[in-house]
Amino acid sequence: MTLLYNDPANFTEDAMLGFCDLHPQYVRAVDGGVVRSAPGADGKVAVVIGGGSGHYPAFCGVVGSGFADAAVVGNIFTAPSAQQAYSVAKAAQRGGGVLFGFGNYAGDTMNFGAAQERLRTEGIDCRTVVVTDDIASASRQEAHNRRGIAGDFAVFKVASAAAEEGRSLDEVERVATRANERTRTLGVAFDGCTLPGQHHPLFTVPVDKMGLGLGIHGEPGVSDVDMPSANELADTLVDGVLAEAPSTDSGRLAVILNGLGTTKYEEMFVVWSRVAERFRDAGYTVIDPEVGELVTSLDMAGVSLTVLWLDEDLERCWRAPAETPAYRKGQVSPGDAAGEREPQPADRAGAELAGYPNASSESRMCAATVVEVLAAVRRAVEDNAEELGSIDAVAADGDHGRGMVKGATAAQEAAAVALDAGAGALSVLAEAGEAWATRAGGTSGALWGAGLRAFAECLGDDRRPGTADLVAGVEGFAAAIRRLGNAEIGDKTMVDALVPLAREFAAEASWRKAARAARAAADSTAELTPRTGRARPLAERSLGTPDAGAVSLALIAEAVAEVLEKEVHSDE
Numbered sequence: 001m002t003l004l005y006n007d008p009a010n011f012t013e014d015a016m017l018g019f020c021d022l023h024p025q026y027v028r029a030v031d032g033g034v035v036r037s038a039p040g041a042d043g044k045v046a047v048v049i050g051g052g053s054g055h056y057p058a059f060c061g062v063v064g065s066g067f068a069d070a071a072v073v074g075n076i077f078t079a080p081s082a083q084q085a086y087s088v089a090k091a092a093q094r095g096g097g098v099l100f101g102f103g104n105y106a107g108d109t110m111n112f113g114a115a116q117e118r119l120r121t122e123g124i125d126c127r128t129v130v131v132t133d134d135i136a137s138a139s140r141q142e143a144h145n146r147r148g149i150a151g152d153f154a155v156f157k158v159a160s161a162a163a164e165e166g167r168s169l170d171e172v173e174r175v176a177t178r179a180n181e182r183t184r185t186l187g188v189a190f191d192g193c194t195l196p197g198q199h200h201p202l203f204t205v206p207v208d209k210m211g212l213g214l215g216i217h218g219e220p221g222v223s224d225v226d227m228p229s230a231n232e233l234a235d236t237l238v239d240g241v242l243a244e245a246p247s248t249d250s251g252r253l254a255v256i257l258n259g260l261g262t263t264k265y266e267e268m269f270v271v272w273s274r275v276a277e278r279f280r281d282a283g284y285t286v287i288d289p290e291v292g293e294l295v296t297s298l299d300m301a302g303v304s305l306t307v308l309w310l311d312e313d314l315e316r317c318w319r320a321p322a323e324t325p326a327y328r329k330g331q332v333s334p335g336d337a338a339g340e341r342e343p344q345p346a347d348r349a350g351a352e353l354a355g356y357p358n359a360s361s362e363s364r365m366c367a368a369t370v371v372e373v374l375a376a377v378r379r380a381v382e383d384n385a386e387e388l389g390s391i392d393a394v395a396a397d398g399d400h401g402r403g404m405v406k407g408a409t410a411a412q413e414a415a416a417v418a419l420d421a422g423a424g425a426l427s428v429l430a431e432a433g434e435a436w437a438t439r440a441g442g443t444s445g446a447l448w449g450a451g452l453r454a455f456a457e458c459l460g461d462d463r464r465p466g467t468a469d470l471v472a473g474v475e476g477f478a479a480a481i482r483r484l485g486n487a488e489i490g491d492k493t494m495v496d497a498l499v500p501l502a503r504e505f506a507a508e509a510s511w512r513k514a515a516r517a518a519r520a521a522a523d524s525t526a527e528l529t530p531r532t533g534r535a536r537p538l539a540e541r542s543l544g545t546p547d548a549g550a551v552s553l554a555l556i557a558e559a560v561a562e563v564l565e566k567e568v569h570s571d572e
Contacts, residue, residue, distance in 0.1 A: 002298055008197030009406065012053045012075050019060060023325040026064045030091040032084025034060050035070040039094060045163040045172045046070065046092040049101040049156050050085065051108055052077045052399075052441075054193075055216060057326030058152055058295040065332045066322030067160045068101075069094075072112075075406065076195060076298070077217040077397045078442040079107030081449075083434075085115035089126065097125035097169035099176060101156050103148025104132045105217075106532065107443035110484065114446070125169055129176035131155050133185040133306065135244055136213025136222050149216045150258040150295040151183040154308040154318070161317035179314055186240035187304030188233065189214040189221055193261060193297050195398065198389075202398040212236070214304070216260070216297045217397035220541070230267070234274035237305035242282065245309065252285045252310045254318045259293040260302035268292070268303060275305065288319055294327075359424025362464035366425040367418075373563045374412040374432055380559035381408045381552065392548040395530065395541045400444060400548040407440030407448055424461030429453075444549060447481045447494070454480035467509050474514075478502040492528040492542070494549035497521040501557055511561035518557040522550035 005011050020029045027034040033050060040046070049059050050072030059071040070092035074080035079102075089098045098119060102108040112128060119126040132143055133151025159176035167175075189211040192201030195218070202218035205211050210228070211221025228236065257272050259265070272291050279286050287310060295304075310318060321330030359367070381388070381404040388401035414435035418428045430453050437449025458473035459465045465473070478498050487493040500521040505514040525547040529540065 002194050002196045002198075005196040008195070009402070011196040012073065015053065016060070016073060019325070026323075026325045027060065030070075031087040032080060033071050033073040033088040034063055035088065035092045036063055036065070038065070039092070040069060040164070041166070042094055043096045044069075044094045044166065045096040045169050046089065046094055046098045047101060047156065047160045047163050047172070048072065048085070048089045048092055048098055049152070050074070050080055050088070050112075051102050051105070051152075052079060052217065054298045055296050057293070057324075061326030062153070062156065062322075062324045064322065064324030064327075066164050066320055066329070067324045067327065068156060069160075069163070074441045075399070075403065077399045078403050078440070078445075079105060079111050081438045081441040081445055082111040082114035082118070083438040084441065085112050086118050089115060089119055089124075093119075093124055096163075097127070099159060099163070099169065099172050100126065100128045101152070101159060101176065102128075102130065103152055103216075104130045104144075104146060105148070105443075106485075107441065107446060110443060110446045111441065127169060127173045129155065129159065129173065129180055131180055131183070133180070133183045134213075134215070135184050135186050135240060137215070140244060147215055149185050149187060150256055150304045150306045151180070151185045151308075153256060153258075153290075153294045154183050154254055154306055155179045157322070158308070158314055158317040160322070161320035164320065175313065175317060178311075179308060179317075182246055182309040182311075182314070183306065184241045184244045185304050185306040186212075186237050187214045187216075187221075187258075187260070187302060188212050188237070189260065189300055189302035190227075190263070191301040192220065193218050193300035195298070195389075195402070202393045211302070214260070214297075214300075214302055215397070216295060216300075217399070218297060218300070218393065219395070219397055230270045231274045233303075234271050234278060237271075237303075238275055238278040238282075241305055241307045248311075249309055250311055251283060252287055252315060253279065254308040254310055254315075255279065255286050255289045256294060256304075256306040257289070257291045258295055258304045258306060260300040260304065261293070261296045262299050262301045263303050265292065271303065287315055288329075356418065356421060356423040356427045357461045359422060359427070359461040360463060363424030363426070363459075363461050364419070364422065366459065366464055367415075367423060367428040369563070370425055370428050370432070371412065371415045371419050373560055374408070374415050376559040376563045377556050378405075378408040378412045380555045381405050384552075384555055388548050388552055391545055391551060394545045396548075399442065400552065403440045403442050403444050404552050407436040407445050410435040410439030411448075411452070425459040425465065426456045426461045429456035429459060432456075443485070444494075444552075447485050447549075450480040450484045451477040471506050471509060474502050474505045487532055490528060491532050492525050492530040492547045492550075493532065494547065494553045496525050496528070496547065497550035497553045497557075501553070511557070511564045515554070515557035515561040518550075519554040522546055522554040525550045 131148030192203040203220035213222035385401035392400035411432035433452030454476035504517040
């Protein structure tokens with residue numbers, strides 16, 4: 001259980017304050033994460049890694065000479081926002097371009113992708129490597145759908161070493177891509193992890209069983225099997241990864257036996273002795289093996305085995321020196337060693353002081369209603385956060401309720417500030433959407449942010465929106481979410497509730513009827529299995545449980561209807 005925290009909602013921020021205070025010689029805080037205190041040479045490729053927090057030392061713990069130039073830090077098990085990724089990359093880039101590295105999760109892909117496009121429009125060449133090492137999460141034929149777990153460490157280490165040598169962005173991207181193609185991981189869990197402020201783990205493993213094929217965001221394994229001995233576990237892990245050996249095999253491996261959070265080093269040493277024996281018997285030479293906690297999942301009990309099949313170039317990069325807060329290898333040259341810098345304020349790359357168009361009195365009245373609606377939305381998600389998290393934890397990482405609270409709170413607060421500054425309805429709702437996306441992060445943050453911004457465009461700052469504007473706004477909201485999320489009816493996502501809501505509102509212009517349609521559709525998602533997202537590898541487990549995103553949409557639709565139907569009656 002995670003016992004030490006102040007406000008669970010601020011756990012990541014509090015942890016980062018302590019981390020940066022401890023390691024000023026290696027890192028400094030910027031908006032959205034950390035960058036090296038002693039940056040690389042001008043013209044160097046900036047390797048910017050990241051994801052949700054809860055995985056230390058991934059990702060901020062490996063920022064430093066020979067490893068990453070920066071890390072983007074999201075909330076626990078939640079992808080960082082596009083604004084965070086953009087801000088960190090801007091602070092880290094040295095003129096040689098940026099390589100983003102992250103695990104294959106929908107929210108990370110969405111938000112790092114948006115940051116990449118924004119950097120490119122500013123003339124900064126930006127590429128991406130998405131890690132897909134988890135062999136349990138999809139078949140070999142669907143390797144592009146696999147999750148990124150402890151293989152992150154191997155891929156990022158190799159890419160960072162290539163960048164440290166002064167190679168071009170094309171070369172660094174090539175090395176990173178090749179490393180990912182040749183990296184495989186299989187993990188097991190003995191018990192789930194517990195989020196700060198929660199009293200129960202996201203999942204439990206039956207007595208005398210272990211979960212095979214775990215994720216690193218509190219997702220359970222894909223199946224429960226009998227608890228093995230240490231040697232039997234080693235055999236399971238080695239057999240699993242060696243079954244996917246590439247066709248070109250030098251016989252030389254980089255190997256990581258990774259602890260997930262509470263499995264003790266001595267236990268891992270026992271497992272390692274058998275792992276090493278198995279690789280030797282199979283004719284492999286293991287190069288600079290790593291045994292320890294490198295990519296964790298809060299207090300999860302479990303281990304994973306990662307193998308990177310080396311070639312000459314990958315081996316040189318794997319063995320290259322590095323010096324970071326949590327990882328040291330070899331001896332970095334004196335010119336590259338971490339050094340102290342004068343404390344600097346957190347960068348505000350891309351941040352702007354808001355200036356709003358002149359708004360009509362009618363639009364400002366509508367803006368006040370927008371703020372009232374957002375306050376009701378905030379209350380609704382706060383009141384149901386635990387339920388949303390429990391639904392999400394059945395087959396995913398259990399973070400949906402916390403993420404929705406963060407997003408709704410940020411949206412309501414940003415909207416109130418904009419209203420006080422005299423903004424109209426369009427500007428107020430657009431600010432809310434931007435704040436939701438930035439603060440919540442993750443897939444839901446990106447989707448709700450995009451949806452609210454699209455709705456805002458239909459309101460205007462110079463008039464009181466009519467029914468046609470509201471219908472267009474709902475349709476725009478739905479279209480933006482479907483376009484960004486790339487989900488269809490039947491995928492078991494919020495789209496299953498969103499499409500009926502938009503259809504009903506277009507037909508009747510009734511918030512109450514639209515909310516009822518959303519609720520009925522959300523409830524019916526219990527009969528579906530997910531075809532996208534983190535829940536996909538555990539699809540069968542979710543049968544009988546509705547989709548958390550669809551349920552939260554229905555809750556919000558009901559809160560909106562409560563306020564706006566009241567507004568209609570008060571106007572009569």
